[in-house]
Amino acid sequence: MKKIASILVILLTISNLAIVGQPFAEPPKTAEIKIKTSAICGMCKKRIERDLGVSKGIVNSNLDLKDKVVTITYNTKKTSPEKIKQVISKIGYDADEIIADQKSHDALPDCCQKTSTMHVD
Secondary structure, three states, rough: OOHHHHHHHHHHHHHHHHHHHHHOOOOOOEEEEEEOOOOHHHHHHHHHHHHOOOOOOEEEEEEOOOOOOOEEEEOOOOOHHHHHHHHHHHHHOEOEEOOOHHHHHHOOOOHHHOOOOHHHH
């Protein structure tokens, strides 16, 4: 009986050492960026937030329609500000200095295009 107990203690000690000796996975590093857009209405907000939400590396996004700025939290190992701006451009909206992809912009509803006047949703 003492042998079994001794063997269990040794095995538990070895397994604990193995676990403690392994480095823990580093949590993903996130950053926040604010990007000026050409969004106009609530439909624009929904579209941008939805499409960013399914984009690789995006943790969270929130578009403030008053100042037309989208605040994005993203995983720095999976994406970058440049890639995020390209995603917004491909949706059909300006993203800071990146002009909206023309084909995507033209496919937006009339009320969401840059030449449209702001309206209430």
